[in-house]
Amino acid sequence: xxxxxxxxxxxxxxxxxxxKFAFINRKAPYGTIYALESLEVVLISAAFDQDVSLVFAxxxxxxxxxxxxxxxxxxxxxxxxxxxxxxxxxxKLYVEKESMEARGLTxxxxxxxxxxxxxxxxxxLLEEQDVVxxx
Amino acid sequence: MGFEINGKTYETDEEGxxxxxxxxxxxxxxxxxxxxxxEMTDQHWEVINFLREYYNDYQIAPxxxxxxxxxxxxxxxxxxxxxxxYELFPYGPAKQACKIAGLxxxxxxx
Numbered sequence: 001x002x003x004x005x006x007x008x009x010x011x012x013x014x015x016x017x018x019x020k021f022a023f024i025n026r027k028a029p030y031g032t033i034y035a036l037e038s039l040e041v042v043l044i045s046a047a048f049d050q051d052v053s054l055v056f057a058x059x060x061x062x063x064x065x066x067x068x069x070x071x072x073x074x075x076x077x078x079x080x081x082x083x084x085x086x087x088x089x090x091x092k093l094y095v096e097k098e099s100m101e102a103r104g105l106t107x108x109x110x111x112x113x114x115x116x117x118x119x120x121x122x123x124x125l126l127e128e129q130d131v132v133x134x135x
Numbered sequence: 136m137g138f139e140i141n142g143k144t145y146e147t148d149e150e151g152x153x154x155x156x157x158x159x160x161x162x163x164x165x166x167x168x169x170x171x172x173x174e175m176t177d178q179h180w181e182v183i184n185f186l187r188e189y190y191n192d193y194q195i196a197p198x199x200x201x202x203x204x205x206x207x208x209x210x211x212x213x214x215x216x217x218x219x220x221y222e223l224f225p226y227g228p229a230k231q232a233c234k235i236a237g238l239x240x241x242x243x244x245x
Contacts, residue, residue, distance in 0.1 A: 088201055
């Protein structure tokens with residue numbers, strides 16, 4: 001890397017310890033900026049080669065819903081970007097079973113492959129993390 | 136800020152990236168390439184077209200590591216490596232190629 005555009009210098013091999021990061025997404029994709037901001041932080045975090053998990057619960061499960069039509073709300077449909085996560089080596093996506101059921105959703109309604117965990121399994125997953133960031 | 140070619144105006148941000156992706160066309164790409172001191176060849180266009188396709192699919196400009204890997208997958212390992220891409224775009228494939236392709240600056244570009 002010969003050039004940096006910001007004030008931060010990144011070395012290829014500055015990694016030391018790999019930490020377990022979980023990003024929890026609880027809000028609907030549009031109406032607030034949380035979902036999009038979370039996604040951007042996740043994409044940037046990929047540069048640091050950490051162990052990243054994404055969790056979707058409550059209205060956050062709507063972020064992954066197929067067929068988002070955003071023209072009427074005047075926002076860009078950024079849901080296709082979740083499909084790019086695999087290319088960034090972010091492949092651990094979890095949705096909460098209870099949140100899905102309460103909204104009549106199944107894994108087939110989502111644009112990416114996910115693992116469905118119930119609340120107890122989700123709690124166990126979060127217990128294992130070093131860092132939990134909530135959006 | 137912006138530039139004009141044959142009566143068509145293109146708006147750019149303070150770093151020279153196109154503001155409106157939909158305004159992009161080959162003429163704009165050629166202009167932006169000259170600004171970046173890149174002489175466009177078929178190999179350059181291949182990367183530019185790949186980037187536009189990637190953006191169309193995923194709505195983001197890929198980080199350079201991701202771009203390199205994705206190009207390797209699609210166009211073969213002899214092209215999916217940083218040496219090849221830096222030869223085409225010496226000041227950073229993600230930055231320069233994205234600009235010429237009319238894409239925003241890559242997310243995760245530090």
